[in-house]
Structures are given as C-alpha cells and as structure tokens.
Amino acid sequence: MKALLDQLRSIAGEANVLTEGDLSAWEHDWRKRSQGKSLAVVRPATNMQVAQIVQACAAASVTIVPQGGNTGLVVGSTPDESGTQIVLSLQRMNAVREIDAANLTITVEAGCVLQAVQQAAQAEGLLFPLSLAAEGSCTIGGNLSTNAGGTQVVRYGNARDLCLGLEVVTAGGEVWNGLSSLRKDNTGYDLRDLFIGSEGTLGIITAATMKLYPLPASTLTAWAAVPSLESAVELLGMAHRHLGAGLTGFEVMGQFALSLVARHYPQMRVPLYKQWPYCVLIENSDHESDLHARTQFERLLESAMEEGLVTDAVVAENLTQAHQLWHIRESIPLAQAEEGLNIKHDISIPVSRIPEFCEVTDTLLSAAIPGVRLVNFGHLGDGNLHYNVQAPAGGDNAAFLREWEERVNTIVFDSVHNFSGSISAEHGVGSLKAGKLLDHKSPVALEMMRSIKRALDPNNTMNPGRVIRA
Amino acid sequence: MKALLDQLRSIAGEANVLTEGDLSAWEHDWRKRSQGKSLAVVRPATNMQVAQIVQACAAASVTIVPQGGNTGLVVGSTPDESGTQIVLSLQRMNAVREIDAANLTITVEAGCVLQAVQQAAQAEGLLFPLSLAAEGSCTIGGNLSTNAGGTQVVRYGNARDLCLGLEVVTAGGEVWNGLSSLRKDNTGYDLRDLFIGSEGTLGIITAATMKLYPLPASTLTAWAAVPSLESAVELLGMAHRHLGAGLTGFEVMGQFALSLVARHYPQMRVPLYKQWPYCVLIENSDHESDLHARTQFERLLESAMEEGLVTDAVVAENLTQAHQLWHIRESIPLAQAEEGLNIKHDISIPVSRIPEFCEVTDTLLSAAIPGVRLVNFGHLGDGNLHYNVQAPAGGDNAAFLREWEERVNTIVFDSVHNFSGSISAEHGVGSLKAGKLLDHKSPVALEMMRSIKRALDPNNTMNPGRVIRA
Numbered sequence: 015m016k017a018l019l020d021q022l023r024s025i026a027g028e029a030n031v032l033t034e035g036d037l038s039a040w041e042h043d044w045r046k047r048s049q050g051k052s053l054a055v056v057r058p059a060t061n062m063q064v065a066q067i068v069q070a071c072a073a074a075s076v077t078i079v080p081q082g083g084n085t086g087l088v089v090g091s092t093p094d095e096s097g098t099q100i101v102l103s104l105q106r107m108n109a110v111r112e113i114d115a116a117n118l119t120i121t122v123e124a125g126c127v128l129q130a131v132q133q134a135a136q137a138e139g140l141l142f143p144l145s146l147a148a149e150g151s152c153t154i155g156g157n158l159s160t161n162a163g164g165t166q167v168v169r170y171g172n173a174r175d176l177c178l179g180l181e182v183v184t185a186g187g188e189v190w191n192g193l194s195s196l197r198k199d200n201t202g203y204d205l206r207d208l209f210i211g212s213e214g215t216l217g218i219i220t221a222a223t224m225k226l227y228p229l230p231a232s233t234l235t236a237w238a239a240v241p242s243l244e245s246a247v248e249l250l251g252m253a254h255r256h257l258g259a260g261l262t263g264f265e266v267m268g269q270f271a272l273s274l275v276a277r278h279y280p281q282m283r284v285p286l287y288k289q290w291p292y293c294v295l296i297e298n299s300d301h302e303s304d305l306h307a308r309t310q311f312e313r314l315l316e317s318a319m320e321e322g323l324v325t326d327a328v329v330a331e332n333l334t335q336a337h338q339l340w341h342i343r344e345s346i347p348l349a350q351a352e353e354g355l356n357i358k359h360d361i362s363i364p365v366s367r368i369p370e371f372c373e374v375t376d377t378l379l380s381a382a383i384p385g386v387r388l389v390n391f392g393h394l395g396d397g398n399l400h401y402n403v404q405a406p407a408g409g410d411n412a413a414f415l416r417e418w419e420e421r422v423n424t425i426v427f428d429s430v431h432n433f434s435g436s437i438s439a440e441h442g443v444g445s446l447k448a449g450k451l452l453d454h455k456s457p458v459a460l461e462m463m464r465s466i467k468r469a470l471d472p473n474n475t476m477n478p479g480r481v482i483r484a
Numbered sequence: 485m486k487a488l489l490d491q492l493r494s495i496a497g498e499a500n501v502l503t504e505g506d507l508s509a510w511e512h513d514w515r516k517r518s519q520g521k522s523l524a525v526v527r528p529a530t531n532m533q534v535a536q537i538v539q540a541c542a543a544a545s546v547t548i549v550p551q552g553g554n555t556g557l558v559v560g561s562t563p564d565e566s567g568t569q570i571v572l573s574l575q576r577m578n579a580v581r582e583i584d585a586a587n588l589t590i591t592v593e594a595g596c597v598l599q600a601v602q603q604a605a606q607a608e609g610l611l612f613p614l615s616l617a618a619e620g621s622c623t624i625g626g627n628l629s630t631n632a633g634g635t636q637v638v639r640y641g642n643a644r645d646l647c648l649g650l651e652v653v654t655a656g657g658e659v660w661n662g663l664s665s666l667r668k669d670n671t672g673y674d675l676r677d678l679f680i681g682s683e684g685t686l687g688i689i690t691a692a693t694m695k696l697y698p699l700p701a702s703t704l705t706a707w708a709a710v711p712s713l714e715s716a717v718e719l720l721g722m723a724h725r726h727l728g729a730g731l732t733g734f735e736v737m738g739q740f741a742l743s744l745v746a747r748h749y750p751q752m753r754v755p756l757y758k759q760w761p762y763c764v765l766i767e768n769s770d771h772e773s774d775l776h777a778r779t780q781f782e783r784l785l786e787s788a789m790e791e792g793l794v795t796d797a798v799v800a801e802n803l804t805q806a807h808q809l810w811h812i813r814e815s816i817p818l819a820q821a822e823e824g825l826n827i828k829h830d831i832s833i834p835v836s837r838i839p840e841f842c843e844v845t846d847t848l849l850s851a852a853i854p855g856v857r858l859v860n861f862g863h864l865g866d867g868n869l870h871y872n873v874q875a876p877a878g879g880d881n882a883a884f885l886r887e888w889e890e891r892v893n894t895i896v897f898d899s900v901h902n903f904s905g906s907i908s909a910e911h912g913v914g915s916l917k918a919g920k921l922l923d924h925k926s927p928v929a930l931e932m933m934r935s936i937k938r939a940l941d942p943n944n945t946m947n948p949g950r951v952i953r954a
Contacts, residue, residue, distance in 0.1 A: 114834060114836050115721070116717055116718075118724070119834070160670065161670050161674075163670075169729075171645075172667075174674070174677075175645065184932070189928070190926060190928040190932070191926060192926070194904070195834045195904065196832045196867060196906050197638075197832065197866040198633050198637060198863075198866045198906070198909040198910050199906035199908075199909060200630065200631050200681055200909065200912045200913070201913060201921055201924070202681075202933050202951055202952060203681070203682055203936055203952070204631075204674075204678055207644075207677035208674055211672075216673075227724075228724045228728060230728065247586055251586055254588070254698045257771065258700065258730075258770075258771030259639075259771075260728075260771070299728075301725070301729075310772070362666045362669060363666075364584060364587040364589070364665045364666065365587045365588075366585075366586035367587075393668075396668050397587070398667070434664070438670050439668040439670065442670045447671075451672060454671070455672060456661060456662070458661075459662060459672065459675060462654070462673075463672050465940060466678075466940075468939065469936055469938065469939035470935060470936075482673070
C-alpha cells in the first residue's frame with residue numbers, strides 16, 4: 015500500500031493525499047449513520063489525475079469511493095470500515111468551464127457547489143433550476159451521480175433532465191469526453207443517463223454540460239390550507255391547467271409536520287395550519303411581469319376556493335415573505351430532529367393514488383403502533399413524499415427506532431410496492447437501501463443492472479456494494 | 485427453419501406469420517433505399533407472445549428485426565437481404581392501456597400510432613406533445629426506439645424526455661415490467677433510457693408510460709423574415725425570454741428551400757421569403773387565453789423589429805392560417821423530392837455556433853461543387869438542421885448522387901465534428917450511419933456501447949449490425 019500511496023502523491027501532489035488527522039469530513043456520512051475509515055482521501059485537480067488515480071488503484075486492486083460534497087442521505091459516498099478504500103474527492107475540480115448564453119448551456123466541473131452553478135448562471139441573466147436543501151455544500155457531480163431532485167422538479171425535472179453531456183473517467187481509467195451541449199443527438203446508446211444516477215458505481219463524473227433557462231420576470235409563492243389530501247391533488251391539477259409551465263413548485267405539508275415547526279421555531283409564525291389537515295406551498299414563475307403573475311395566482315386561488323379545494327390562502331407580498339414561507343417548509347426536517355429521532359422515508363407514488371396510499375398506510379402504522387405520529391410532507395407535484403414516522407408522544411425515541419425501524423420500513427415499503435411506487439424517489443440507494451432493492455425491484459431489472467455493472471466495471475472497483483449487490 | 489415457422493405460428497396464430505405474397509410494406513424501408521427479404525413477418529398480439537417469439541428465435545439462432553410503423557429514415561427496422569431474419573412487427577399491440585389524468589400519464593402499447601396517442605390524450609383534455617411528420621403512421625414504440633424528436637422539442641424534449649416507464653422483452657426472452665408512472669424514482673441504473681434510442685438492438689419495447697400535459701388555451705403561429713441566420717439565433721434567445729415555456733416551436737427555413745415549395749406548390753403562397761435569406765416559424769402556446777397569447781406575440785415581434793432582428797412578420801389569424809404556415813414548412817422535403825434526388829442530413833450543432841457552421845460549410849461545399857444548392861431548414865430551437873445538398877440547377881440528379889454523396893457526407897460530417905455537433909440529431913443510426921459512427925464517435929464511447937450490447941444481448945440476436953458494429 016505504501017507504493018500506491020506514493021504513486022497517488024506523485025499524481026495529485028503530497029498535500030492532496032490525506033491519510034492522517036481528522037478525516038471525518040470525508041469518512042462519516044452526512045446523517046452520521048456510518049463512520050468509515052479510508053486508506054486515503056485523494057483530491058485530484060484534473061480529469062487526467064482522476065484517470066491516473068483510477069489506473070493506479072486498479073493495478074493495486076484498491077477500490078474507490080467517489081465523493082462530492084458528502085451530503086448524501088443513503089451512505090453512498092463514504093468508505094466502509096475496512097480502511098482499504100480510497101475516497102476520491104472531486105472538490106478541487108470546481109471550475110465553471112464555459113457558459114454559452116445563446117445555447118443556454120453551462121459546462122462545469124464535478125466539484126462545483128450547486129449554489130455556485132446557480133450563481134454563475136444568474137450572473138448571465140439565466141436560471142439553473144436545480145434547487146435543494148443542501149445546495150450550499152452539495153456538488154453538481156454528486157447531484158448527477160444521485161440524480162438529485164428537489165423543489166422545482168414539477169417544472170424542470172430531476173438532475174438527469176437538466177444534463178446534456180458528461181465527462182467521465184471510466185472504471186478502466188480512460189477519459190470519456192461526452193460533453194455534448196446538443197439538445198438532440200441520436201448517435202447510439204444513452205451512456206449519459208446510465209452514469210447519471212449510478213452513484214459512482216460505473217465510473218466517475220468529472221464534468222457536465224447542463225441546461226439553462228431564461229430567468230423568470232417574477233416568482234411568487236402562495237400558501238394555502240386544504241381540507242384534505244384529495245383536495246391537494248385536485249388543486250395540483252387545477253394549478254397545472256391555470257399556470258402551465260409557470261407552476262415551478264408544489265409542496266404539501268401535513269398538520270403534524272407544521273405543528274413541529276411551530277413548536278420548535280415559534281418565531282417562524284406558521285400560517286393557516288391549525289384548523290386544516292394539510293397546507294400546500296405553490297410557486298408561480300412568470301415570464302411577463304409581477305402583476306401578471308399575481309393576477310394568474312389570484313384567479314387560481316379564487317377558482318380553488320369556489321370549488322372548496324382551498325379553505326384559506328395567502329400570497330407572499332414580496333421576496334422576503336416568500337423566503338419565509340419556503341423557510342418553514344425547509345425547516346420541517348430540523349424541527350423533526352428537535353422532536354427526536356425518527357424513521358425517514360423518501361418515497362414516490364403516482365400522484366393520483368397518494369390520498370389512498372396515505373390513508374391505507376397511516377391505518378396500517380396506527381394499528382401496529384398505537385399513538386404513532388406521521389410527519390408527512392414533500393414534493394406533491396412529483397408524487398414524492400417524505401413520509402416519516404415519529405414515536406408516540408413522550409416515548410423514548412432511540413428505543414422506538416431500535417424496536418421499530420425495520421418493521422416500519424417493511425410496512426411502508428410493502429405499501430409503496432402495492433401502490434406501484436418507489437422506495438427511493440430522490441435520495442438514491444447507496445448502502446442504506448441496497449439490500450431493500452433486492453426485495454422491491456424486479457429480478458429482471460436487477461439482473462440487467464448486474465450485467466451492466468460487470469460490463470463497465472468488471473473488477474468491481476468503483477464504489478462496490480453500493481446500488482447493486484452481486 | 486420449418487420447425488421454427490411452425491412454432492411461430494403456434495405462438496402468434498397462423499394468420500400472423502407472413503411468409504408469402506407482397507411483404508414489401510415490412511421489407512422495404514420508408515425511403516426505398518433498401519429492399520430486404522425476411523424469413524417471416526411475425527405479428528404478435530401480447531408481450532407474452534413477443535417473449536415466446538424471442539425465445540424460439542434464440543433457440544433456432546435466428547435474428548430479429550423489431551418494427552413499428554416502418555417510417556424510419558436510416559434503414560433500422562427492415563431485414564437484410566439474407567432471407568434469414570424475422571421481422572417482428574408490433575403493429576397489432578396497439579391498445580391504450582390506461583390514462584391517469586390526475587397523474588398526467590398515459591400507458592400505451594408499442595404499436596399505438598403516434599396520432600392515436602395524441603388523440604387519446606386530447607379526448608381527456610390533455611396534450612401529448614410529441615409531433616412529427618410521420619405521426620399518422622409511425623408508432624410510439626418506434627418513436628421510443630429511435631428517441632424521435634420533431635417540432636416541439638424546444639419545449640417538451642425528445643421522446644426520451646416524455647417517457648416515464650417501459651415494458652420490454654429482453655434479448656433473453658423475459659418480460660421486464662418497468663412501466664413506472666413516477667416522476668421521481670432513483671432505485672438503480674437508468675435501464676429505461678438505455679432501451680430508448682437503442683433501435684431494438686438491446687430488446688423490444690412492448691409498452692410505455694408517457695407524460696401528458698394540460699392542453700394550452702391557445703396556440704398561435706407567427707412567420708417572420710430575418711436578415712440573417714445570426715438574427716434568427718438572436719431572435720430565438722429573445723423568444724425564450726419573452727415567451728418562456730410558451731415557446732413550443734422555432735423552425736428556420738432557408739430561401740432556396742422556400743423557393744422550392746413556391747415553385748412546386750404555387751397554391752401554397754409562401755410569405756415573405758423573396759427578399760430575405762431566411763424565414764422562421766414561431767409557435768406560442770398559452771395557458772391563459774388567445775388574447776394573451778396574441779399580445780405576448782406582438783410584443784416579441786415589435787421588440788425584434790426594433791432591434792432589426794425581424795424585417796417583416798405575420799401572425800396567423802386563426803387555426804386554418806396556422807396550419808397553412810406549418811404545411812409550408814412540412815412541404816419542404818416533398819418540394820425537394822420534386823426538384824430531384826438530393827443528399828440529406830440530419831445534424832445538430834450548438835445553437836450559438838450555427839451561423840458560423842453554415843458559413844464555413846456552405847463555403848466548403850460551394851468550393852467543391854460550383855453551383856451546388858443548399859436546402860437548409862430545420863428545428864433551430866433545438867440546433868437541429870436538415871442541411872440537404874441538391875445538385876446544381878439543370879444537372880443530372882442521379883449522377884450527382886452517385887458521384888458526390890460520399891464526398892459531400894465527408895465534408896458535412898467533418899464540419900459537424902469540428903463544431904462539436906452530431907451527425908444524427910433525431911433520425912438515429914440504423915444501418916445507414918452505423919459505419920459513419922465509427923469515425924465520429926469517441927472510441928471510449930464506442931467500446932462502452934459494445935460492452936453493453938454484449939452484456940444485454942450476448943448472442944447478438946436483436947437487430948444485429950444496427951447502431952453499433954463489432
């Protein structure tokens with residue numbers, strides 16, 4: 015191993031091969047579920063260095079865990095406990111290589127922080143619409159490796175939908191320059207989308223060309239109380255019809271989830287949640303004017319009230335108010351943490367079946383665990399719920415997790431399965447769900463995934479054990 | 485072979501295994517460039533029958549050419565001349581299985597004609613936006629296998645972008661049920677997008693779940709003359725800013741292309757083309773009202789005229805006029821055929837580089853072939869040009885093709901390559917461009933494609949020789 019470390023130092027530079035001191039920033043996962051130990055953390059600066067590192071590790075039969083901002087939620091980018099894996103951090107590869115405003119594209123290196131990509135676009139009067147809670151520290155390479163979702167998927171799609179081309183270092187240590195900036199290119203198999211979402215198990219994304227959009231003239235946010243989840247789904251359909259592509263966000267938040275924010279962050283003043291089971295947050299982006307956006311929004315909300323889909327609503331008067339409303343939504347996970355440990359899910363269900371899914375699954379959980387509390391919220395526009403399960407009030411949260419986590423997961427995932435849903439909507443598989451995947455993915459799909467893994471990474475050196483297990 | 489044919493008859497029924505009579509509808513390609521000969525044309529009615537046919541052919545070492553509407557332009561869905569291949573036609577699998585309006589999805593079998601999918605959506609007040617010239621006869625399975633593009637890609641993307649889930653019969657004769665109707669699902673490798681665009685070389689798409697959108701309240705079409713291709717590109721950027729997602733079509737048409745329509749179809753009354761090198765066709769889809777759409781359009785065109793990007797323009801007064809304008813655009817290929825055989829291209833270039841590409845390539849061609857005529861038109865919004873090359877006036881078209889096709893292709897494709905473009909934007913590879921791909925795709929990408937082909941179709945029974953050659 016000494017020879018390999020020397021080789022890595024000669025490739026990336028002495029200062030960029032870390033083997034001593036506190037490496038927890040690279041070795042521990044974001045949610046502190048796993049504390050791994052690496053042989054070294056290597057921080058290359060160029061795609062050629064990445065290729066050389068991959069070649070050196072392959073020659074030494076050392077496996078590689080690629081890492082971006084290490085903000086993943088499924089233990090996909092930290093090493094195992096063996097001390098034999100290399101963490102290959104892309105953080106130093108953080109250049110914006112090119113913005114082509116007339117082509118509406120930006121080419122960035124994998125280690126670019128998401129917010130930096132958004133800002134680079136904005137400086138040219140353009141929008142890069144991928145947006146999620148970790149945007150201040152997650153990287154675009156990680157976003158692509160996990161096909162990140164977030165809050166604007168209802169309009170702009172997931173990370174995959176925003177990507178036109180990739181540069182990848184293959185498991186064989188070659189650089190594939192697939193940095194196309196074309197909207198149409200039908201010359202062979204879709205390698206791009208195969209690497210996107212493969213969580214570093216097939217190769218290492220080192221750069222990407224992403225789509226940009228014109229900045230909207232106005233972005234407005236409304237907060238509405240709805241009498242039921244059925245009404246929320248109907249309101250979503252109405253919002254699609256009224257706003258068309260102006261509908262850039264549609265979040266749902268259950269009463270208990272909001273009550274946790276109100277309890278733990280009383281300064282936030284959560285509106286309208288006390289009498290109604292759910293509230294929704296709607297975002298309208300308009301290419302004409304603020305006035306036009308407001309008129310459209312008011313028409314939508316009036317129609318919704320007439321039909322009884324909305325019981326009360328506020329439209330943010332200005333950007334500050336809009337940020338406050340979004341901040342409430344984004345504080346739910348933190349308020350939940352304040353309340354105590356809980357069992358988290360990141361599921362998706364066809365939008366039309368969400369009310370029935372929740373009714374059925376709530377009932378199953380309440381029957382199994384009297385007094386159980388459901389922190390239900392998420393991106394309703396995408397059918398994506400963070401359907402989290404909290405211990406009954408006053409219980410011992412840690413004991414609840416130990417006793418119930420596995421059984422609760424089984425109840426929820428089986429129900430997701432029955433409703434043709436997904437057990438991982440936007441967070442990916444990592445180590446955390448690789449076992450569950452074997453139960454919930456079709457054997458035909460699993461076998462195709464294994465064939466592809468063997469074809470592109472025959473020695474299983476790239477992030478082994480993640481996503482697909484042999 | 486007799487035993488195999490008997491087996492196929494017992495699977496699909498006597499009447500659905502065609503071996504005699506005129507089979508040219510299945511054996512000759514759309515553009516009549518290739519006249520193949522099949523062992524049999526088999527027309528299954530269910531995915532289970534498809535699976536059994538694949539198994540039977542595998543056991544007999546007979547290769548399969550999947551076929552939809554047989555409207556492809558690159559000889560990808562007709563058999564070779566050996567008389568040993570099976571054509572597997574999906575045309576009898578043409579059911580609309582489900583429309584879920586609240587989920588904005590439709591599930592259809594592969595043999596559904598594109599227009600039938602559009603109509604099924606419209607009957608529910610919804611839009612299925614894929615639209616292209618062959619929509620009356622091409623099938624959704626073919627559209628997905630070739631990742632079809634068309635006229636609304638600037639807003640809604642290619643066929644790939646409209647698909648949420650697939651049902652596929654694998655090369656091993658298994659049915660993969662991947663008919664997800666979810667907007668977010670990060671549970672493993674993107675098998676869906678691997679099959680999409682693989683032109684039947686990895687498996688056979690038997691059904692798909694596709695995205696739907698709300699029907700716009702109004703769709704308006706404008707026709708504008710522009711002083712140059714640079715102006716057309718600037719106008720496109722302005723249209724993005726003014727109309728946002730309302731911009732659902734942006735076509736460009738060169739003066740010579742339009743003059744051919746005017747010459748061969750004088751009844752069509754081509755507007756505004758005589759004094760200006762290019763005209764553009766712009767479509768604006770609005771979710772509010774006809775009045776709003778018109779106001780938006782007028783503002784755009786006024787701004788463009790003020791900045792000298794547009795010299796003259798008309799907005800269609802009604803749907804009939806709009807159809808007339810689109811009809812002119814769609815008649816260019818036919819007018820070209822009337823003028824005589826020509827050398828067709830389907831290329832894409834980053835939008836920002838299109839003016840320079842055309843200038844450079846026009847010059848190269850004119851230098852090589854004095855008097856050569858360029859029929860340049862296409863989907864400028866997607867950077868996709870049908871940059872076709874017609875013999876000098878009065879020349880012998882057939883002789884021109886014989887003498888020049890290969891050399892013209894080399895000039896154009898090399899130039900495309902220099903401008904980071906694609907030699908097949910929307911038509912795919914098929915047999916016609918499989919050889920060219922070897923020159924213009926990166927060796928790293930080609931080797932990954934070969935690995936994937938070997939992994940998923942180890943005996944090379946699915947549409948062999950298409951897309952990727954060994």
